[in-house]
Amino acid sequence: MGIPIENKRVRDIIELFCNGNELQFSKEIGISQPRINRLFSVDIRNNKYPLVTIDIIKAIINKYINVNVEALITGHGDILKGKLETSKKVVADANDSEKLLSHNDVEKVTFLENQVHFYKDQVEFYKNTIKLEERVKDLEYFNEVLRLKIEVDVQIEKTELAIIERDKNKKQLISKK
Structure with missing residues (x-):
């Protein structure tokens, strides 16, 4: 089992901005070094790599403003935003002559x-985070409805069994008379 692609993207950012130094990276983004280190090691409790959490993603994009958020999250595009051509920005002055900034x-x-x-x-x-949070709320609501339905089904089954038992007892009483 290889390291997840999301974790590799974090590794790439560490290499890019901190020359691979996880301690420096963790200090810069304000996330503990052990949490960063765990991203790159299999968890012995479940034999899987930990997932990159939303707070780590937020910390990265808050610290490194030139990181492409879409590339970080989805892998689409370059991890760094395109560099704007700045070497020869030209503006016209009042006389329409050109001057360099x-x-x-x-x-x-x-x-x-x-x-x-x-x-x-x-x-x-x-916006995407809010959509995900709304989806989670929908799923939590669905789970609660499902739990209640199961409880009702269990109660119905218990009631039906009680009715069957009652009818059985009535038949036994009638047959004894």
Whole structure:
């Protein structure tokens, strides 16, 4: 049994941002090192790898804003968001002549653009999370209804057995007279 693909994606992020250092990674995202380490080891209690939890995913995307949320969760796309071409951003001044933005301005614009993309991804992620939470509530409700139905069925069966037993006792009393 190999390591799950979701866990491999976390491993890739650790390699990318922390040169494979799990301690540094755990400190940066605020998740304990043992929880991170367990993602890459088979749990001896059930002989399976632990799943990457939603709080680990949130911590990653909150710390590393250039991580592609969709790629992290689904594996679709590049793990890093596409780099915007910033080396030659050109704007026209009042005389329609061209001038280059300073490197510092370009970095600020790029940072802000990445922030916008990050927050759009965050919104989409939370929308999906809410949909999942609603689905879980639906399943919990269904389970409760099913549990109640089983209880009712058991009570009906007990009642039917009691009626059969009562009728049997009546027949025995009648046959004795």
